[in-house]
Amino acid sequence: MHSEDLYYFLTVAAEGSVSAASRRLLIAQPALSKRMQALERELGCVLFIRGSRRISLTEAGEALRGRAEQMRLLESSIRSQMREYSLGGSNLLRLGITPYNSSTLFKPLAEELTRLEPNIHFDVQEAPTSEVLNMVKTGIVEAGIVKTRFSGGPELEAHCRIKDPLAAVWHKDYPFTPSSKRIRLKELEGVPLSISRSFLDLLNGYCAQEEFMPSIACISTSVSANLTLVGLKKAVGIAPVSALKKAPYLKRALFYEEHMDSPATLVTLKGRLSAPVRSLIEIFKALSEKAL
Template sequence: MELRHLKYFLAIAEAGQITAAAKKLKIAQPPLSQQLMQLEEELGVKLVHRGPRSLHLTEAGIILQNRAKQILELTEATTREINDVAMGMKGTLTIGTVSSSGAALMKDRLSEFHKNYAGVKFEIHEGNTFMILDLLNKGIVEVGIVRTPFNTTDLGCRYAASEPMVAVMTEEHDWSPDQKTITLSELKNRPLIVYRRFEQLIHDTCMKHGFEPNFFCKNDDARTTLHWANEGLGIGMISRSALSLGSNNQLIVKEIMCEELHTRVAAVWLKDKYMSSLASRFIESFSRASDEDNLR
């Protein structure tokens, strides 16, 4: 049994037709049919039930389909890993990163990594956490930099230090000029400007504290929250690191004393997929920096 036999069989299994599989593989139908028959003869079992217009996998065919996927993925991973070794620590690292509150953290992490591995180039994809996780699952990026909360199923994770949310406002909205910290309850009935990513978290936490939040504006970027708050339109709620995203000279910043609203940036990857040497080194670098942050 050769790798090409497995490749042909997977194409047939996925297409459900030999004609469609042959077209996808760009080979003639008769040779593909012959390859399938030879594979069945070699294994001594029927792999498909042939119908007039389509075929269906037998129990043995289903087993082979699952194993063939694993074998071909492992073969591809081995090839890439050997190429990584041959190239040394060079090549391009594809990273997906949240475009708002993770930007400052990523700048520090990438700068440190670049100092150690100057030959590495980067391809960065930006978006919200859900977009980055989708890119990761599709194989478009190898490492994702996202912010909690998110579904960790099938993901490997390395977390940065936990950080609080802050309330940002202009002087006209400041009800306690001498306070640098506030309780969540102090935001009751106040016009809140929030990044939609945190809407559910903020809503549920406020309800636990006995009130429903007054969302004046929901948006898709922490920079919008900062801009609207800077214009005096309401009180923004953002993660502390997002303060670095813009010019906020007009804004008064108060830390919200509520553990339930603390979030963390995390580096994530797919557990059961091949990870290049570049990505592994980046994760190691991210983890070391995060450990140092946690010790401070």
């Protein structure tokens, strides 16, 4: 199995037909069909469900697509790293980062890194937390910045966290009044909530400990979308403090529960670290101490 076969397979999967993929790849349709049939024979399983107009992937095909995408990322990462060595050394930082952390943390980290290492280069992959952790495990990236209280494992090491407490936020005219300046999670029982998808599992877990199910009015991948519902006086939002901009019509309250937090955590493989990653760890530690 060649990397070219996997690239062809991914293109067919993305286009949904061999004819469309052949036009994109600039190769003859019969030749591409033969390559895909040969790939199925080599792997010993059917990869495609062939319809009259479009094709879709079997369960085996979906599994191969996930692994093939990882291999393409790893191949790109290897080429980038080897290109750095061919130029006389490695000043390349291969970083995985969640979209939210990218919007809030990458700029200050990059500014300080480029100040300390003027010749540094970046290869940045944005992905959800689970995918970033997997990219670190498989070596696609050297370091990952995730939005979780991840504490490490057999292969991975969590170096430090930048605290970012969650807060309840609501419109000043919304009929909700907490008991004090800080709010207890139990006070949100029965209250319509607007929350980012990345914090839903955390919320469900802690609500279960308090023996109630949260009432979700809006769930989104975007904090701004959640706050839109808050502005419309339809729900109480739960969001990281770092995402909340001051607005005269909004009220907010931190939680009593210290575990209601969404820290940014820096993760690497255990073992030897490159010079750019060591610099990143030191800068990240400085930011985490500043946030305390």
